[in-house]
Amino acid sequence: MSTEAVDATAAAHGATATVKMPQLDISTFDNQIFWLLVALVAIYMIVTRVAVPRIGAVLAERRGTITNDLAAAEELKLKAVEAETAYNKALATARAEAAKIVAAAKADIEADLAKASAKADAQIEAKTVVSEQRIADIRAGAMESVSEVANDTAKELVAVLGGKADAKAITAAVTARMKG
Amino acid sequence: MAEGDATGFVIKPMDQFIVKPLFGGDHIAWYTVTNVTLWMAIAVVTIAALFMLGTRRRAIVPSRSQSVAELIYGFVHNMVEEVTGHEGVKYFPYVLTLFLFILFSNLLGLLPGSFTTTSHVAVTVVLAMMVFVGVTVLGFVKHGIGFLGMFWVTSAPLIIRPILAVIEIISYFVRPVSHSIRLAGNLMAGHAVIKVIAGFATLVVASPIVIGAVTAIYALEVLVACVQAYVFTILTCVYLRDAVGDGHH
């Protein structure tokens, strides 16, 4: 009975078709299937010829770009770390250099100082020697003057006392006195 | 169209599914340009616009249409890769084709006055049979006669294995039926329900409720359109896994 109804629908398509389910109208199946296959082939062409290669390429490219950028960032970071290390190293070197220069300067100054003080010492020494010499001279001069004065004084004393003074004896006596 | 019914309260929910020739005439031959042709062509043009014009610039930083295209591509690609594994990625273009056709047909069918090509059993049966035949042929090509081992559940006790084998075989052959009827049935039901409810709008008292109800059901139907496209595609992937997968789960 149902097949009859469908057949009737198929035969008189249009006016009475509204009663039945259009989905079961077999007369339209070949038409639908034909156009479905056409549409599917068209979509398949779009997908395989355009969509998949294009989007696949874009996605791959994007992934590549991101990877590259990350790598570049990593590299830059490494470079920065390297630069910091180099800077620190340079700083340390400079510090060591400065310490060396300071030490050298100190040593120089010390050496100069030692030389200068040695020179000064030597001069002082020399001056001391000269001064001592002069003092000794003066002392010797003074001693001589003292003995002369004593001789003269003794001679005068002897003369005043009325004696005839033997110059030689007086000198010997004064000398002995002075020694004693 | 209110033929005969004197009440004037005629709801014809199935009228929207009638296949009509576009340029007059009654006879529908296989080559006749019908509303099926028109709406399939619109779907193809929309897909072409999205995937050809949208991705035209191949920008690293995508434009809006390009990111929609990429989103769909990535969504289906992940699905195929997750469900079928690396072996299945080869068949990604076929799956994408099915997904795009169903998604766009479903969504375009929701436009008022449009024709829903995927609500027709003829269309969905062809889609499901393509998957069914393809998967079966692929399974025999890949595994040879070992493909039949899928029906012999080795993890079950020996006694109930023949029974399970019968059940498995039946469920295997029911696959294309449920696969196709689910899609057509869901869409047909949704559109028919919208039409029935909208038909009540002729009652002035009911019309405010009708407007709200149609809006709500329309929103549900948008969801259903997307979910059914997703379900059809993921079931395709699940069936494909049986054929190309290394082991029989």
Added chain:
Amino acid sequence: MEGDIAEMGKYIGAGLAAFGLGGAGIGVGNIAGNFLAGALRNPSAAAGQTATLFVGIAFAEALGIFSFLIALLLMFAV
């Protein structure tokens, strides 16, 4: 008169067939609810199981759609 009884039987049958959709609704709700309960216990595992969720929903729903189809056939095709 006989035709009227047949007509009546058709519509009664269609209405009875629509009960099947209630079962599908229960089934789908059950799946979704259990998925949600499981997902709330272990949210990290939920993302990987959405595919299974949808496949399960699709299978449960298919049976409901079959009964809907019976109803449609009774109303429009028989």
